[in-house]
Amino acid sequence: MNQHVGKQQLAMKCSEGMWRIWSWKCLLLLLLGVYTVAYAQEKMEVSLRAEHLESDVINDEPCKKLVGKVVIGLEKFTIQADNAIYYDKRKLIEAQGHVKIIHEDGSVIVADQLLYEEEHQLAKLRGHVVYQSDTTTFYTDHFDYDMETKQGYFVQGGKLIEGNNVLTSESGQYNNLDKAATFDQKVELVNQDYTLQCDTLHYNTVTKIAQFGGLTKITSKDGKHTLTTHEGGEYNTSSQQSTFAQSKIETAAYTLHGDLLRLDKTEEIYTAIGHVKLVSKEDDVIISGDYGQYQKKKGIAKVYGNALMTKILEEDTLYLSADTFVATEKEPTKDGTDNTTVRAYHNVKLYKKDFQGKADTMVYQGADSTIYFYGDPIFWSNASQLTADSVHILLQDKSFHEMHMNTRAFVASEDVTGHYNQLQGRSMVAFFKENKMDSIEIDGNAESIYFVVDDTGQLKGMNHLRCSQIRIDMEEDAIAGITFRRKPIGAFYPPHAIVEEAKELENFNWRITEQPTRQEVVEHGYGTRKVYKKFKLNQKH
Incomplete structure (x- = not known):
């Protein structure tokens, strides 16, 4: 029995001796840093593992x-x-070479170098920094990241890639909690549809909304459409809807300005609110108003609310106001002539220095440079009043060329004695020279009443004539001569034989009180409202 106990005690002593030898061997290997070890601090939870680990002192500071x-x-x-290197006292980590930070939420940051301050939970990453979170990847060379708030800052250029969107800038920050990035200085957002450049941009990778400030320019991929604004706006990259302040859209044919622009990229509909201005480049036409809309797919632009059209003519400007303007783009004609059509609806009024008018509806055809008027059209050319059921004006070299008056055409003017010279016929054509009426041709059932006045202004009598055709020649805005063709029939009445009933033709109606003034027409255009300052980008109107 004693012998058996002795053997057991000997075995236990041998085992304890072997354990002590193995423990000292492990400690020796640990000090030599041959394989992975674990180290724990009392004040912070941290584990250190490496192929080689040793204690050291750098600048009088203990470290690992x-x-x-x-x-x-x-x-x-x-x-x-x-x-x-891990500094015990300052709880500071310096890491180099293939640095990678793996967060519990799955986000990963890689870099060439890292300085981590445990006290402030601030990671300073330098060199080839790549931050990966969900579907977002961020690249920079200088990145400071708060591990607690998940906010990062960069100052030496950065690039954010999220789906098809690539954002770059000189400086900015990224907040992983809010999934939001802010980019400053030389900001550029590029995707498959457009390129955006601005001063400052805020982008949320969850809502997919980009908000930008300062000078902003957006250019379509084909370069045919651009948008610029000096006050910024916002853009939803998912729905492709956007809002811009004090901006303009430019295409090959048009430029659209507005206090507030809303764009729907999917439907290709652009809406403008406040001080709207639509410029047709080919026709030198500007249409302005309170509200506007451009439907790119249909090639239709609409402006309404205090709407005004301005057309530059040779040595003059034509102003035309209406309730609503609609411009339609069409393919150019075979010879390359612009084929744009502009329609004005209701309360149409026009003003030119020596020509004014009004009607219910106006249509401008760019293909033949013709303006059509419908709905009780009436015009005044210097001292003459012109009316017909329908009227169209031909332009040539940006000047009035011909004015065609169809069905119940009538011309009247007041002389120095207060009487009215009158001409009427089935149709008339007024010819212009240097934008002034030069002659009038009356065709079909022509009839005239003309009062003869001497050089002293005394009435000498009245001519009443009928014939098939009449030609009137104008000189210095006054009738210089009248030619009656094809068997004129008429009579001359001396002053004492003129009766009141004979002084007017059947369709005579003197409407001088309706003659539009420049102020009446031009001030109808945009700029009459002051409510647009209250508009906000996130409001719907």
């Missing part, structure tokens, strides 16, 4: 040096690197 396959575990993330 880690070399090869470094893994530093902290509470919410892990740091990997080729080499690292």
Whole structure:
């Protein structure tokens, strides 16, 4: 029995001796840093692992040096690197070579170098920094990242890639909690449809909304459409809807300005609110108003609310106001002539220095440079009043060329004695020279009443004539001569034989009180309202 007990005690002593030898061997290997170890601090939870780990003192500060396959575990993330130094007192980590921070939420940051301050939970990453979170990847060379708030800052250029969107700028910040990025200085957003350039841009990777400030320019991929604004706006990259302040859209044919512009890229509909101005480049036409809309797919632009059209003519300007203007784009004619059509609806009024008019509806055809008027059209050319059921004016070299009056055409003018000279016929054509009426041709059932006045202004009598055709020649805005063709029939009445009933033709109606003034027409245009300052980008109107 005693012999058996002795053997057991000997075996236990041998086992304890072997354990002590193995423990000292492990400690020796640890000090030599041959394989992975674990180290714990009392005041912070941190684990250090590396192929080689040793204690050292740098600048009188104790530290741990880690070399090869470094893994530093902290509470919410892990740091990997080729080499690292951990400063015990300052709780500071310096890491170099293939640095990687893996957060518990799955986000990953890689860099060439890292300086991590545990006290402020601030990671300073330098060199080839790549931040990966969900579907977002961010690139920079200088990135400071708050591990607690998940906010990052960069100052030496950065690039954010999210789906088809690529954002670059000189400086900015990224907040992973809000999934929002702010880019400053030389900001550029590029995707498959357009390129956006601005001073400042805020982009949320969850809502897909980009908000930008300062000078902003958006250019379509084909370069045919651009938008510029000096006050910024916002753009939803998912719905492709956007809002801009004090901006303009430019195409090959048009430029659209407005206090507020709303764009629907999917439907290709652009809406403008406040001080709207639509410029047709080919026709030198500007249409302005309170509201506007451009439907790109249909090639239709609409402006309404205090609407005014301005057309530049040779040595003059034609102003035309209406309730609503609609411009329609069409393919150019075979010879390359612009084929735009502009329609004006209701309360149409026009003003030119020596020509004014009004009607219910106006149509301008760019293909033949013709303006058509419908709905009780009436015009005044210097002292003459012109009416007909329908009227169209031909332009040539940006000047009035011909004015065609169809059905119940009538011309009247007041002389120095207060009487009215009158001409009427089935149709008339007024010819212009240097934008002034030069002659009038009356065709079909022509009839005239003309009062003869001497040089002293005394009435000498009245001519009443009928014939098939009449020609009137004008000189210095006055009748210089009348030619009656094809068997004129008429009579001359001396002053004492003129009766009141004979002084007027059947369709005579003197409407001088309706003659539009420049102020009446031009002030009808945009600029009459002051409510647009209250508009906000996130409001719907």
